[in-house]
Amino acid sequence: MSYLRSLVAVVLVLFSVSAMADKVATLSVQQALLSSKSAENFRAKLKSEFGSEQKKLVELEAQAKKMQQDMQKSQGTQSKEVADKQRLQFQKVFSEYQRLGQELQQKQRDREQAFLQEMRPKLDAVIRKLIESKGYDLVINKQATIYAKPELDITQTVIDLLNKQ
Template identity: 50%
Template sequence: MKIKGTLILLMLVFSSQAFADRFRVLGVQEALLSSKAAEDFRASMEREFAAEERALIELERQAVAVRDRIQQNQGLIPDQEMEQLHLQFQKAFTEYQTRGEAMAEKQIEREQEFLTSMRPKLDQAIRSLIENENIDVVFAKQATVYASGTIDITPRVIELLNRQ
């Protein structure tokens, strides 16, 4: 009976080891954001939104200058002029907020388009590794407490994405 129990234990150890060799972890977001395509996308976004970014910085500078002028001249200038300054500040601040929100929405939209365009390439890279390495299960890297570097396929997925 003792031999049979030992034999079962050995079978479990070896089968779990063989099965463990077919588990992998993948940082999907890390792979997408570390790819050459993501690098190129970030550079194109910077170029695309550079003028809007400069305009926002200028609006912010104007609003801050008017706000500072209001604070420094509180009680020193006529009420009518102070009211004009408040209106000027409100106008600059409102435009700053509106343009900033519009730019943020456009950026989010463009990022979503990028992620949507990359999804088939990512799926293809993952499928390729699954087939070539006979992988049974791929876990999200973020959901694991510990994973040996030998089972992390993220660098290989990045490499495959960069080849596409």
């Protein structure tokens, strides 16, 4: 019941705000950022920058899986010393796999954060320019809307303007 009340309150607020606004638009900021040419170039750059580390990670994963399969196949047919040696080798490879995976993820997150910080002022400028030139009274986050007519969505326009920069 409280969910319904909250929903009704949000709808009433949006209705009253949009009733006062002459020109309304929706925008998916995340989609605009991620669909831009700058984001495509960034993803390609990341792929080339971290390609060798990603390849090593895949190789370590394959090596660990093979070692695990070999240990399972030979379980009970070898001496305790050989089994312990295999287990130790597996743990060493698996630990290296985990370490490298975490390190790679952190590097990628850091680079993504730097990209977003670099793009945010450009995105804000494009949005401000569009709001001023088109005379929007209200721009709503597209993800926060339950329904909006497709023609209210300015996301593609923002992407096009970002790509022109």
